[in-house]
Amino acid sequence: MKPLILISNDDGINSPGIQYLALKLKRIAEIIVVAPDREQSAVGHSLTMNKPLRVIPFRKNGEFFGYAVNGTPADCVKIALTTLLDRKPDMVVSGINHGQNTAINILYSGTVSASTEGMLFGIKSIAFSVASHNWELEMETASDFALEVVKKALEIDFPSDTFLNVNIPAVDKKSIKGIKVTQVGSGYWKDFYVKRKDPFNRDYYWFSGEYYESENEINNDDIAVKNNFVSVTPIKYQLTNFEEMKLFAGFENENKQDNTD
Amino acid sequence: MKPLILISNDDGINSPGIQYLALKLKRIAEIIVVAPDREQSAVGHSLTMNKPLRVIPFRKNGEFFGYAVNGTPADCVKIALTTLLDRKPDMVVSGINHGQNTAINILYSGTVSASTEGMLFGIKSIAFSVASHNWELEMETASDFALEVVKKALEIDFPSDTFLNVNIPAVDKKSIKGIKVTQVGSGYWKDFYVKRKDPFNRDYYWFSGEYYESENEINNDDIAVKNNFVSVTPIKYQLTNFEEMKLFAGFENENKQDNTD
Helix, strand or coil: CCCEEEEECCCCCCCHHHHHHHHHHCCCCEEEEEEECCCCCCCCCCCCCCCCECEEEEEECCEEEEEEECCCHHHHHHHHHHHHCCCCCCEEEEEEEECCCCHHHHHHCHHHHHHHHHHHCCCCEEEEEECCCCCCCCCHHHHHHHHHHHHHHHHCCCCCCCEEEEEECCCCHHHCCEEEECECCCCEEEEEEEEEECCCCCEEEEEEEEEECCCCCCCEHHHHHHCCEEEEEEEEEEEECHHHCCCCHHHCEECCHHHHC | CCCEEEEECCCCCCCHHHHHHHHHHCCCCEEEEEEECCCCCCCCCCCCCCCCECEEEEEECCEEEEEEECCCHHHHHHHHHHHHCCCCCCEEEEEEEECCCCHHHHHHCHHHHHHHHHHHCCCCEEEEEECCCCCCCCCHHHHHHHHHHHHHHHHCCCCCCCEEEEEECCCCHHHCCEEEECECCCCEEEEEEEEEECCCCCEEEEEEEEEECCCCCCCEHHHHHHCCEEEEEEEEEEEECHHHCCCCHHHCEECCHHHHC
8 A cells, every 4th residue: 555645835735846745746655735725934833723724625727636724734734634534644744845944943934833743643754845935946856855755754764753854955956966964053044124114104014034054063954955965854842951950940949938828 | 220121922912911920020120012912822933924014002001011013922022122122131021821831832832932032032031821721810929920930030141042931820829839940741732623514514623632741750841830830941942853863864865866967
């Protein structure tokens, strides 16, 4: 039996990235697409709790392509795994996102959050992004590498607390130098807001920013992509700063006051 | 000069939690409130990039209370620190959230994301939550403990990659046993969706779930709160699974094909 792969994304079900991903993965797997009905960029790991979700069959070129959900990537994976699918998939794949998801920006990425959800359900998961926001970019190259990574991933067991975050350079196939296993870099956005006046002379603000790459790491996601390598990063959420628990030990106390009240 | 504290939240600027927090912190600090204009629960670490933000002065009981922003907690902290404030605050505080933010649920929490933003700007940051979704809950107790934690935090230096996630039991003051420094627990939600029919006989789905607490950790956030301790967890985002980079080494290759094409 072919493996079953659940595909989602955050650019929306109508994006070129998810279409190419679905097309390529169909060669080796049974696929099911459950994706947001519209673009959900920078939704991070958000969930829709205050309104109900709709699940609508979505057609492309006259054929059934997948299910469109009026929610976030995390919603899509959750509702697929709990409600829509008959059997547990062998893999959850998200992307291919238009725009790279590297360094701390992983925290803001809907593409990555879909893989996080897959992992939390105990399923091998991979997030794919290509390093360009251009929707006209040819996606053959990126989707070929995605297929290669998925094939390799199907052959091994992942630790249950780990998923893969994959970033693919936006260059032609010949220029890609290979695949590298990397760490999460320490690059960051320096944010600012552009202040403008609307036609009624009221202020409004556009989010903007400039990206600062880390300079002193040799094997991180940003550097790999910059050097035309496909970056494969094993992600695990280690949230406690154990080393610094002592620093905050002075915060601890036991309330004695109660007895004397 | 009094310290300057930026206050935000994800329940919205009109919530009781932020009002109590502001009231208490005013005793020891100059405060500025910049918070979402409406509830933003489970927005996670999301940013508003596809529409402009508005910043509207917000009044409570006839007095200026703070700025309401049509965005997420992360938006509020970003626009405050980059654009609205004249000087860098000494601390970013978010909350008091109605509903505890513990274990992996930290990833979905807008309250926590506000503190993450503060930390990324190099500012001491703390997220406060109380373990009840009841907006009628008396907030004197929770805000007293928040004040106590903020006072202690003002006295020490935080590592630049670390912020505090604080969860306060929803019990009366006498029942709180003290403050504990904890690790992030491994509890999790088992999600499901409630399927219903709308008046037009179309399906819709409500997100729901049941919480499973970790059982084999003695000093985590969930257990502390359950035992009526205020839980103080130092959070650091360690995202790379370094231990498992070898496992994925087989993914690596250098493209040789180019030369022979």
